Amino acid sequence: MVFTTPIFLFYFLPLFLLIYFNLPYRWRNCWITLASYVFYGWWEPWFVTLMAFTTVADFIWGHVITRPGATRVQQRAAVTACVVTNLCLLGFFKYFMFAAETFNALRETFGAEPVRILRVTLPIGISFYTFHSLTYIIDLYRGHATPARSFTDFSAFVALFPDLVAGPIIRYKTLAAQLTLRQHTVERFASGIAIFCLGFAKKILLANPCGQVADAVFNAAAPPALDAWMGVLAYAFQIYFDFCGYSDMAVGLGRMLGFDFLKNFDAPYRSESMTEVWRRWHISLSSVLRDYLYYPLGGNRKGPARTYVNLAVVMLLGGLWHGAKWNFIAWGAFHGLWLAFERWRGKRSAYHAWPRPARIGLTFLLMLFSWVLFRADNLGAARDYFAAMFGLGPAPGASILLAAELYRPFPLLIMAICALLVVQPVQAHDWSLEPLTFARASLLLGLLALGVLLMFSQDFNPFLYFQF
Amino acid sequence: MRANSPTTPLLHRRPQLALTVVFLGLIAAVPVSQTALELVRGQRVQFTDVFRDSPTSGNLRRHEAALKEKSWVQQTFRPVIQRLMFRAFGDAGAKAVTGRDGWLFYRPDVRFLIEGSRPDTGDAASRWVQPAPPAAQWESVARAIRRFDEQLEQRGIQLLIVPVPGKPSVHAEQLTARAGAGRTGFASPTRELIAELERHGVAAVDLLPVFERARSSVPSGKLYLAHDTHWTPHGARLAAEAVAARLRNLGWAPQATTAFTLRKAAVDRRGDILEMMQIPGLRDTFAPQRIECDQVLDPALGPLVPGPSERPGTYRHPIHQSPLLVLGDSFSRIYQLPEPRSLGTAVVGTESPDPETGERRLSKRLLPGSAGFVSHLAHALQAPVDAIVSDGGASTDVRRKLSTNPEILEGKRVVIWQFVERDIALGRAGWADVPLPVELGK
Incomplete structure (x- = not known):
């Protein structure tokens, strides 16, 4: 189910809230689990069995790790087995086809016949809930968390529908106390509504129109240079408002249920270096990668050379986490190299001496280049797109007709609004926590109403991060 | 959380309460009112359907x-x-793109040109991914056409392919000023398809050069309708004449057997793009476009329109057995056969008083008939032409109809397969193999 659909907003959510707030407190986590399974299974019912298997297995592994008398060796064996099981499942569903296609390409290189490949459907959100579950096991092993009080608490944590399919990635230790006891107040609920409305508006009013522009350009055979820049700019806005909007809605729904999720975005396009980008973009992922991958690899404790390698490896794997394609790996490598380069310069960008607007502009430009790698269908398409951006591609031919799709009042107006919003400092997460006034409430309800009306009239409503 | 604490006096919590009440009211009001409405109308409650079928x-x-x-x-x-x-931003929705001077374009026509040759990803529902590298969509289409050509060849029937350029191919300047006046002839998968077919001995007619040459000689310079995906009657006639000329060149043209004549007719037509935009009332705000047609008349039968016993979308000359069969889509149907939906109803003539009631009303009938591609092909050859047409179904549906009605191939020497170029983008999934039934007695 997607948050910005009538089935979620007008059927699932009211029914869920009605039952949730009328249940005795001890039954609420059970209801969260059940409803989350319906929410998740709505896309493909058999996916639920996979998530249920992961949940049961990891709950048992958690008890094995924390059982009284377990030696460190036994704990290590248990956590290794659990991590391997989870990564094997993730690896099969997410990377099997990529591996098989690469294997076929290698066979062809050496003159052998390629073989047919089993088509494996990627269960949506598997990357997110696998990470949720792994943080539980690893934190237990490290002694950073205590085992879940009950299976109901743990299953509610893994399946929690607000952050289930596209994050933010919530660690068990962050929610452990809230799973046991959380406060439900009108203020908290209202602030949840506030940020939900803002996220909803970001997605429907901004991300979707930008997505149409981006899709038109990225699908064009040979876009003219100006259109290529327009397309990647539109994609930069689309992916930000899409993902940030989804995170805001997730945070909002969490607050309605009494949970506090951390901020996942903090004005990333105002960053002055790529290092800063990763402190502001998908904060929950970068912190998970830092704590569960970068630090175990040695972090910066094993000398500068090893630090650069670690940064590159972490970003490479981060790219692969986003998708099983070579262009995601290239995207990760691009970021890894920049982070290593900036680390070498003392966490400063190459242009740190320039005025602030120039620093922000150049960082945004680097982000645009990285988005080409991220959005293109494959590495060849990314190369062609870069060529088009610099006027080095083939003659545009019929792609000149793109002008009829791009340079129209509505997309131009939306992109201008996006440009203003990404450079202003106030973030929805903070704004929604400030005292609510009638004027603000009216604005939020106006945005919600407008978003709902447009939701019913839009045919284009994808969620980018579902595929990750 | 910096928001007010739970102990905040109610007075200060009013905005929070108001926001909460209105939000919950809104998300609950929609399903409740929907259910109430359905119950009042005596309809089945829609959301309960989810429990009726397997999930x-x-x-x-x-x-x-x-x-x-x-x-x-x-x-x-x-x-x-x-x-x-649409009013504020000229946004025509998912199906259409607004052009210049009030022209409207069908978005898939525009996207087909912009996206060019794309790999054919095949059937995403298949359990296995075949190792063969994905061919371009036009290559899959060429393969499907060649297989059909082989089937016809076994029956001694020739095949002539007629891909029809979409409106943006011919009138790019009406879509965007960037195209410049008269700039057409973009490299497109259509050119590649035609070249590939010719390489394999399948005859094809490239209409784009024909239209380019004709544009300078047409008074308005327009071969397509402003609010419609289709060509004007003049465009249809030009295409028919080009196909007839190609048939003569190939030596496939039949002997002239009938002295078809022409008669002027005029219809007012509102474009199908206005209909596809699904904006109620929009059609009425656009004046219908007056279209002058040349109706083709049979000396014995009058207009070449199907009799009441004919299957929908099928035309057979009732007297002479035609050696030619046209398989086509709405480009073959327009001005020729009744349209499947009400949008084809056109107003013809002037207001006239009803003889019984005395009320003045417009006389209505379907598009004039016998003024489209098929009739003009018959006129150009002076020989009858049979046809099977299916709106949007030229890639596969017409062959399915032919397969279930194979007697129509009896006595045929040439099949002319017309389809609009955007159908090439359907690729393998849209161009299914449809085997022709085995001939009786063979």
Whole structure:
């Protein structure tokens, strides 16, 4: 189910809230689990069995790790087995086809016949809930968390529908106390509504129109240079408002249920270096990668050379986490190299001496280049797109007709609004926590109403991060 | 959390309460009012459908789509929003793109040109991914056409392919000023398809050069309708004459057997793109386009229109057995055969008083008939032409109809297969193999 659909907003959510707030407190986590399974299974019912298997297995592994008398060796064996099981499942569903296609390409290189490949459907959100579950096991092993009080608490944590399919990635230790006891107040609920409305508006009013522009350009055979820049700019806005909007809605729904999720975005396009980008973009992922991958690899404790390698490896794997394609790996490598380069310069960008607007502009430009790698269908398409951006591609031919799709009042107006919003400092997460006034409430309800009306009239409503 | 604490006096919590009440009221009001409306109308409560079928992915998607589609909110506000978007921003919605001077274009026509040759990803529902590298969509189409050609060849029938350029191919300058006046002839998968077919000995007619040459000689310079995906009667006639000329060149043209004549007719037509935009009332705000047609008349039968016993979309000359069969889509149907939906109803003539009631009303009938591609091909050859047409179904549906009605191939020497170029983008999935039935007595 997607948050910005009538089935979620007008059927699932009211029914869920009605039952949730009328249940005795001890039954609420059970209801969260059940409803989350319906929410998740709505896309493909058999996916639920996979998530249920992961949940049961990891709950048992958690008890094995924390059982009284377990030696460190036994704990290590248990956590290794659990991590391997989870990564094997993730690896099969997410990377099997990529591996098989690469294997076929290698066979062809050496003159052998390629073989047919089993088509494996990627269960949506598997990357997110696998990470949720792994943080539980690893934190237990490290002694950073205590085992879940009950299976109901743990299953509610893994399946929690607000952050289930596209994050933010919530660690068990962050929610452990809230799973046991959380406060439900009108203020908290209202602030949840506030940020939900803002996220909803970001997605429907901004991300979707930008997505149409981006899709038109990225699908064009040979876009003219100006259109290529327009397309990647539109994609930069689309992916930000899409993902940030989804995170805001997730945070909002969490607050309605009494949970506090951390901020996942903090004005990333105002960053002055790529290092800063990763402190502001998908904060929950970068912190998970830092704590569960970068630090175990040695972090910066094993000398500068090893630090650069670690940064590159972490970003490479981060790219692969986003998708099983070579262009995601290239995207990760691009970021890894920049982070290593900036680390070498003392966490400063190459242009740190320039005025602030120039620093922000150049960082945004680097982000645009990285988005080409991220959005293109494959590495060849990314190369062609870069060529088009610099006027080095083939003659545009019929792609000149793109002008009829791009340079129209509505997309131009939306992109201008996006440009203003990404450079202003106030973030929805903070704004929604400030005292609510009638004027603000009216604005939020106006945005919600407008978003709902447009939701019913839009045919284009994808969620980018579902595929990750 | 910096928000007010739970101990904040109620007075200061009013905005929070108001926001909460209105939000909950809004999300509850939609399903409650929808249910009430359905009960009042005596209809089945829509959302309970989800419990009636097994919860498969397909059923759930279908229920979700139906829930949105039948919602009173959607039915009430979607047209308002779309009309507003069109009026304020010229946004024509998912199906259409607004061009210059009020012209409208069908978005898949535009996308087909912009996207060019794309790899054919095949059938995404298949359990196995075949190792063969994905061919371009036009290559898959060429393969499907060649297989059909081989089937016809076994029956001694020739095949002539006629891809029809979409409106943006011919009138790019009406889409965007960037195209410049008269700039056409873009490299497109259509050119590649035609070249590939010719390489393999399948004859094809490239209409684009024909239209380019003709544009300078047409008074208005327009070969397509402003608000419609289709060509003008003049465009249809030009295409028919080009096909006739190619048949003569190939030595496939039949002997002239009939002295068809022409008669002037005029129809007022509102474009199908206005209909596809699904904005109620929009059609009425655009004046219908007056279209002058040349109706082709048979000396014995008058207009070449199907008799009442003919299957929908099929035309056979009732007297002479035709050696030619046209398989085509709405480009073959327009001005020729009755349209499948009401949008084809056109106003013809002037207001006249009703003889019984005395009320003045416009006389209405379907498009004039016998003034389209098929009739003009018959006129150009002076020989009858049979046809099977299916709107949007030239890639596969017409061959299915032919397969279930194979007697129509009796006595045929040439099949002319017309389809609009955007159908090439359907690729393998849209160009299915349809084996012709085995000939009786063979």
